[in-house]
Amino acid sequence: MNALVLIVVAVAAFQGQAVKLTVPSEADLRSVTIEWNDRVKPFARDEDGWFTVIGVDLGAKPGEHTADLLFTYTDGRTTRVVRTITVQAKEYPTTSLTVAPKYVELSTENQERTARERKEIGAAYWKMTPEAYWTEPFAVPIPGITGGRNFGHRRIFNDQPRAPHSGADLTATTGTEIHASNRGKVILAKNLFFSGNAVFIDHGLGVFTVYLHLSEILVAPGAMVEKGEVVGLAGATGRVTGPHLHWGARIQKARVDPFSLLEWQL
Numbered sequence: 001m002n003a004l005v006l007i008v009v010a011v012a013a014f015q016g017q018a019v020k021l022t023v024p025s026e027a028d029l030r031s032v033t034i035e036w037n038d039r040v041k042p043f044a045r046d047e048d049g050w051f052t053v054i055g056v057d058l059g060a061k062p063g064e065h066t067a068d069l070l071f072t073y074t075d076g077r078t079t080r081v082v083r084t085i086t087v088q089a090k091e092y093p094t095t096s097l098t099v100a101p102k103y104v105e106l107s108t109e110n111q112e113r114t115a116r117e118r119k120e121i122g123a124a125y126w127k128m129t130p131e132a133y134w135t136e137p138f139a140v141p142i143p144g145i146t147g148g149r150n151f152g153h154r155r156i157f158n159d160q161p162r163a164p165h166s167g168a169d170l171t172a173t174t175g176t177e178i179h180a181s182n183r184g185k186v187i188l189a190k191n192l193f194f195s196g197n198a199v200f201i202d203h204g205l206g207v208f209t210v211y212l213h214l215s216e217i218l219v220a221p222g223a224m225v226e227k228g229e230v231v232g233l234a235g236a237t238g239r240v241t242g243p244h245l246h247w248g249a250r251i252q253k254a255r256v257d258p259f260s261l262l263e264w265q266l
Helices: 108-126 258-262
Strands: 010-014 017-024 029-036 039-042 044-046 049-056 063-073 078-088 094-097 154-157 160-164 167-170 177-179 184-192 196-204 207-217 230-234 245-251 254-256
Touching: 010 017, 017 029, 017 258, 029 049, 039 049, 049 078, 049 245, 049 254, 108 184, 108 196, 167 258, 184 207, 196 230, 207 258, 245 258, 254 258
Parallel strands: 010 078, 094 154
Antiparallel strands: 017 049, 029 039, 029 063, 044 049, 063 078, 154 160, 167 245, 177 230, 184 196, 196 207, 207 230, 207 245, 245 254
């Protein structure tokens, strides 16, 4: 079967959405890759065929974008397919918050610290694990929670505008157990200036989830965690106004609503 007929012509997605792409099995198909947002990433195999996940960033420009797919066969043949992905605009409100002045007017020392941390986090998101560590659907890290707040909201701290909020805020009291959304490898587990005690998990294929403002971190970098494993306890560390969990997701560097990971069976 020719790979050209295996890919639908177009996909539509909102700003801030994770999108799963699939290709059915084909006997002599050896690999599939996609180029999206200037990065090439692989498809992984499962019992139904091939799949990968791309992210439409919160700030992506609305309109038609192209993604190049490359199919490589066991005999060396290759086929390239251009796929259209239509990014749809989504309106997000503005949220004003009052926090401690040190989190808005940074000292020289804290400016240097946050610059180092941005670099460290950016390097972590740039990593591409070519396999998917997970085999089950993603789950909300606090059992029983069905929705979050503030994803995409434009933030104003102490009357100073800041970047949009890149995660969902989940209601939690200090000490609430926080569970890994899915199987993956812990790539960062430390205290960060803005995020407080933080855990970052690499799920493979460029999919990451983050858990911020924890009162305690219960995992170490390099550890493989299973879906549902407790990775920390909720708290109010970092730049916050009270106890809660900031649950975030990135697809490589694309900021996506973590709840969009739940919209399809992975």
